[in-house]
Amino acid sequence: QVHLVESGGGVVQAGGSLRLSCVSSKRTGSNNAMGWFRQAPGKEREFVAGIDWRGGGTKTADSVKGRFTISRDNTKNTVSLQMNSLIPEDTAVYYCAQGRRSIASEVASEYAYWGQGTQVTVSS
Secondary structure, eight states: OOOEEEEOOEEEETTOOEEEEEEESSOSOTTOOEEEEEEOTTSOOEEEEEEOTTSSOEEEOTTTTTTEEEEEETTTTEEEEEEOSOOGGGOEEEEEEEESSSSOOSOGGGEEEEOOOEEEEEEO
């Protein structure tokens, strides 16, 4: 069993930045990709960004491309999401997830373990 704990959420004004972090209870290497998803009220969970287990390959949703950056540090069992130029549409609960495979996927079912989520609210 893998436990993932997110932190770094909060309330920020539009145009501001936040950095989310996710700590895994087990070595985040283990050949597993990591990802971030988000879910806004009344909407389905959507992919935000993913990173391959070596960190060399990343995927980013078009809606956040150029504003959000995913990174990982396997020596610290962490994966991070740097969010810049935030807009009100980014308001959601953000979830960290560990993939079933080594290559990042945009599909939620390709992720086996999920954190509890951290709230991000962007005010206009």
